[in-house]
Amino acid sequence: xxxxxxxxxxxxxxxxxxxxxxxxxxxLLGKGxxxxxxxxxxxxxxxxxxxxxxxKIAIKKVSNIFExxxxxxxxxxxxxxxxxxxGHRNVVNLIDLDIVYIExxxxxxxxxxxxxxxxxxxxxxxxxxxEFHIQSFIYQILCGLKYIHSADVxxxxxxxxxxxxxxQGCLKICDFGLARGINPKxxxxxxxxxxxxxxxxxxxxxELVLSQKNYGKSxxxxxxxxxxxxxxxxxxxxxxxxxxxxxxxIIKVLGTPRKDIITKYKWNLSTTVKPQYERVKWNAIYPFxxxxxxxxxxxxLCWDPNERFTVQQCLEHIYLSKLRDLENExxxxxxxxxxxxxxxxxxxxxxxxxxxEVEAFRSEAIVNKEx
Amino acid sequence: xxxxxxxxANNVSPYTCVSTNSYNxxxxxxxxxxxxxxxxxxxxxxxxxxWSSSKVDDDGEEIDKSDRQQLQPKFQTLxxxxxxxxFREDMxxxxxxxxxxxxxxxFTTLKNFEKVSSHPSSQKxxxxxxxxxxxxGISSILAQVCGGPMERINFYRGRGNRNANxxxxxxxxxxxxxxxHEYATTTRFFIVNxxxxxxxxxxxxxSEDLDEFHPQVPSYLAKEILHWGARRCxxxxxxxxxxTIKNTNQLHYPSAKSHFTKGLDISQxxxxxxxxxxxxxxxxxxSRKVCFSVQFADVRSAVVAKKVCxxxxxxxxxxxxxxxxxxxxxxxxxxxxxK
Numbered sequence: 001x002x003x004x005x006x007x008x009x010x011x012x013x014x015x016x017x018x019x020x021x022x023x024x025x026x027x028l029l030g031k032g033x034x035x036x037x038x039x040x041x042x043x044x045x046x047x048x049x050x051x052x053x054x055x056k057i058a059i060k061k062v063s064n065i066f067e068x069x070x071x072x073x074x075x076x077x078x079x080x081x082x083x084x085x086x087g088h089r090n091v092v093n094l095i096d097l098d099i100v101y102i103e104x105x106x107x108x109x110x111x112x113x114x115x116x117x118x119x120x121x122x123x124x125x126x127x128x129x130x131e132f133h134i135q136s137f138i139y140q141i142l143c144g145l146k147y148i149h150s151a152d153v154x155x156x157x158x159x160x161x162x163x164x165x166x167x168q169g170c171l172k173i174c175d176f177g178l179a180r181g182i183n184p185k186x187x188x189x190x191x192x193x194x195x196x197x198x199x200x201x202x203x204x205x206x207e208l209v210l211s212q213k214n215y216g217k218s219x220x221x222x223x224x225x226x227x228x229x230x231x232x233x234x235x236x237x238x239x240x241x242x243x244x245x246x247x248x249x250i251i252k253v254l255g256t257p258r259k260d261i262i263t264k265y266k267w268n269l270s271t272t273v274k275p276q277y278e279r280v281k282w283n284a285i286y287p288f289x290x291x292x293x294x295x296x297x298x299x300x301l302c303w304d305p306n307e308r309f310t311v312q313q314c315l316e317h318i319y320l321s322k323l324r325d326l327e328n329e330x331x332x333x334x335x336x337x338x339x340x341x342x343x344x345x346x347x348x349x350x351x352x353x354x355x356x357e358v359e360a361f362r363s364e365a366i367v368n369k370e371x
Numbered sequence: 372x373x374x375x376x377x378x379x380a381n382n383v384s385p386y387t388c389v390s391t392n393s394y395n396x397x398x399x400x401x402x403x404x405x406x407x408x409x410x411x412x413x414x415x416x417x418x419x420x421x422w423s424s425s426k427v428d429d430d431g432e433e434i435d436k437s438d439r440q441q442l443q444p445k446f447q448t449l450x451x452x453x454x455x456x457x458f459r460e461d462m463x464x465x466x467x468x469x470x471x472x473x474x475x476x477x478f479t480t481l482k483n484f485e486k487v488s489s490h491p492s493s494q495k496x497x498x499x500x501x502x503x504x505x506x507x508g509i510s511s512i513l514a515q516v517c518g519g520p521m522e523r524i525n526f527y528r529g530r531g532n533r534n535a536n537x538x539x540x541x542x543x544x545x546x547x548x549x550x551x552h553e554y555a556t557t558t559r560f561f562i563v564n565x566x567x568x569x570x571x572x573x574x575x576x577x578s579e580d581l582d583e584f585h586p587q588v589p590s591y592l593a594k595e596i597l598h599w600g601a602r603r604c605x606x607x608x609x610x611x612x613x614x615t616i617k618n619t620n621q622l623h624y625p626s627a628k629s630h631f632t633k634g635l636d637i638s639q640x641x642x643x644x645x646x647x648x649x650x651x652x653x654x655x656x657x658s659r660k661v662c663f664s665v666q667f668a669d670v671r672s673a674v675v676a677k678k679v680c681x682x683x684x685x686x687x688x689x690x691x692x693x694x695x696x697x698x699x700x701x702x703x704x705x706x707x708x709x710k
Contacts (some may be wrong), residue, residue, distance in 0.1 A: 022709075044709035052707045087562035089514030095560070095708060117657065124622035126659045128611055130635040133655040133663075147564070168664060168702060169655035170514070231633070235624040288631050320636050325652075327508030330564040364559050 003350045011105060012038070017061060018105035020098070025059070034071070034177060035063040035107060041115055042095075057095055058114040061107045063301065065354075066323070072350045074177055075108050076340065079357050081176040082110070084336050085152060089328075090144030092164055092174040097358045108354065115164035115172060119227070122165050123234055131290055132323075134231040139315075140171040141224060146311045148173070149217050150331035152183035158223035159203045160230065181338035182216065201246050202236045205256075207305050209240075209247050210267045218305035221314070225300025232286040232293065255279035257303040265305075292319035389672045419636035424637075496545040497573035498552055503536035504566050510652055511667075512538055513703055515563050517554065519547025520602055520701035522588055523669035524651070539573065540703075543588060543596060543670075595674050603651075603670045604699035605677055607640075607691065608662040616659060632661040643687055647679070648672025656699075664699050673698065 008021045009151035015028050015038050022044045029037040037060045045055040056290060065072040082094040096111035119137070148155055155162075157178040164172040178199055199208065205222035207215050229237040237253065240246025247269075251257075256276045262269050287319050296319045300307040314320070315329060429573045435567045464646040500512065525539040542548035555561035555570040562568070571577055575583040588596070595601035614629045637653055640663075644650060656662035667673045677698070 042708060045706045055706045055708050085565075087515060087566070089511055121622065122657055124624060125620075126614075126616045126625055126630065127657055128614070128630055128632060128659055130632040130655075130661055130662045132637045134633050136655045152562075165657060167657050168700070169657055170702075232627060234627040234630060241500050288628060288633065325508060326508060327506065328510045330506055330511065333565045 009100075015061075016104045017059065018100050018102065018368070019059060019109065021061065023057070023111075026056075029058065032193075034074075035061045056114045057144075058112045059117070059249060060110045060112065060148060062110070063107045064068050064200075065108055066101075066106060066351070067346050067348075069350065072347065072354065073341065073344075074346075076337070076350055076354050076357065077180060079110070079354070079361075080174045080338075080340070081153065081179050081336065082112075083357070083361055084153075084334075085176075085332065088144060088147045088330070088332075089170065090140050090172055094174045094361070097361050099355065099358055108358075112174070113164070113172065115170075115202075117165045117168045119160035119163040119165055119171065123160055123230055130156075133292070134228070135323050136169060137171055137231060137322060138224065138228055139320050141173065141227065142311055142314050142320070143329050144171070144173040145220055145224065146315065146329055147332050148179070149220070149311050151181075151334065152338040153179055153181050153336045154217050155179045155223075157199045157203075158220050158227065159200045160227060161200075164364070180341075181336040184337050185335070186337055186339045187342070200236055201240055201243070204246065205252055205305065206247070206303055207265065209243055209250070210269070212265055212267070215305065217310070218308045221300055221308050221311065225297060227302065228293070228297060229286070232289045237285075251277050253280050253285075254293065254301060255302060261304045290319070292317070295319065393664070403689070481504075495547055495572050496542045496548040497578070498540045498542065498548055498555075499571050499573050499577040500538040500540070500568050501535060501571055501577055502566075502569045503538060503609050504538065504564075507564055507566070509538060512563050512568070512623050513651070516540065516551065516559055516703045517705040517707045518542065518551030518703065519544050520704045521670070522592070522596075523603070523671070525668075537577070539578070545585075550707050558708070560708055592674070594670065596670065599674075599676050600696040600698050601670055602701045603667045603673050603703075604664050604701055605667070605673050606656060606662065606664045606697050606699035608656070608658060608660045608695045608697075609693055614659075635661060635663070637663070643690065644676055647676040666702065 009018050010021045010023075011018045011023075011065065012025045017025060017036070017038060019040070020026065023040045023042055026041060027037045029039055031037075037058055038055050040059050041054040042057055043054065046358065062071070062075045062078075065075045079094075079097065082092075084305070085091045086094060092115075093113045094110060095113065096109075098111075099107040100106055100109060141158075145155065145158070155176065155178070156175065157175060158173070162173065162175040164174050166172075169229055201209075203223040203226045205215070205219040208219055226237055238246065238249040240249045255278050257267070257269065261267075282289070282293075282297050286293070286297075296309075296314065296317050299317070300314070302308050340353055344353050393413060426657060503512065509524060513524070520543050522543045523543040524541065527537045527539075529535070530537045540548075541549075542551070552572065555568075559567055561570065575584070578584050592601075611629070615626075617623060617625070641650060641653060644665055647667065648671065650665060650672075652666040653667050654664050654666070656664050665673075665676075667676070676687075677696055679685045680687045680694075680696055682688055
């Protein structure tokens, strides 16, 4: 991607996009508070032939990063994480980066792989599944998550919409906007490392719904349990309209939590524990799923985060035994260093860091043969 | 040169198709004969024999005696069916296609094939990845490879003096190999699980075969590839009769029961198909029908497997008679990102 010649930009006024002319914007894919995503093609990838397939990419523009520190911090974190996890087949690949300062196009532009669908589009459509399809989807998500967790990073926003799917059935985890590192080595202040945040409610683990401050990788495993149930039920299992309703939905399925768990985590459940609910058997909800699937659901969707399976335990579960390929379950070769979060405290520090990150990525993208 | 009866620039029209990829440079393909040669058949038969006499299965585990006895009739039938299925030596392509009563899903015109076959440009098409770290499997590597479809892939553990893990990628088309080589050597995009892997053209220093580093695609195989679109991947698809499909692109909550197919035994399918050669992956395919793909390490395996599954009376015909079967896109058949 990195080209030492000066770039020429093309602007797309509707989407407020300004991109290198080599990219042709095709379609607006989504718009949110974080920014805008468009699909595009890289015209330079087809320079050798008139009829060759072009590289299809997604361009995500993260807006307002120069105005709000929290958004700038999030953008830097996401960018560093995507660089860190580059090259795993179940994590989306970052292709190029750019920063534009000219209004109204200003923002961070992330150029990423584009897949045919996301998992939400696959689940909420007429696509045919079998147990093998669901096993393979879950296995691939777990392989991606194993890689992420091995760098001591939690994703914190796993949901079908954040998992890309190719037509050939290859899954890739994307959107690291809420992800963060948790290795104590990189915390300056060792107490209470993680603050509360807003992730998608339906996939939020009970300890998050109950605003527990110390949580860990197990929140991602809860989300995977929700996704597994959704793959069988073809609709979300726990569709709470607000925090209390979400908790009620969880209680209706998992039953009222044991007293010792409530005490252990000091959960304030006094207003929601009545009436008492019994745990619903998975067989009653998903009768066509195998007993192994029910068993894995039990181990993922449980109240106590310490009882919840780890990624490795899930991979070793009998449910996935026929699909496992041990050679393709790698771990990340280094921990994710997030010390910048404490060392960069001002907007100007973060801006400088963002600029350095973008430049580093772009200069890495091409091999300097003179070296 | 092509022999009489083979479509040329003048009579190619029934089989001309518009290419989605640029397969217009094929100098490496053997052009000595337009026919299915005895040598080609012999090579196929040898491959089948090698599989049947292999002592280990696809996972590297030793095949036990009872399994071998069980598989033996399959191998025999396979060999017989294969020789029956192949075009006779005196049959040209056009007659053969007519005999099969099928339109070829070729990716190029024979005009192009003939034109470029005589071109003496680079024939290098084999790329070797030489520094694969422990714990990195071939599927992880192939997920990052691009450029074009493969003829076959060899993966060696602990090879040579360096005791290195090595992968040999036999691209079908030299042009695609060149593009991937350029991509992997002039950019840093070719990263597998955080490691930048080193790619080299096959040569004396890194190749097992000291005589021929970039062998031609045999003519019998070239024709399977060009005329029948043969690839390493086979896609199996079966309609679901009881299912009601909403004719809308809008998202909805479908019926969980009718969109779930029971009884698809992938382990059994793997066992049945691994006799045709090493399987790298079996994956789900996103479709309204129940659909999966089988990725072989070698395009030859896919060719034989497809023929056997489609032959009435073959051991696998009954099993797959309700399934549609076609060659799927090779996962490495993706354009390379330019600099």
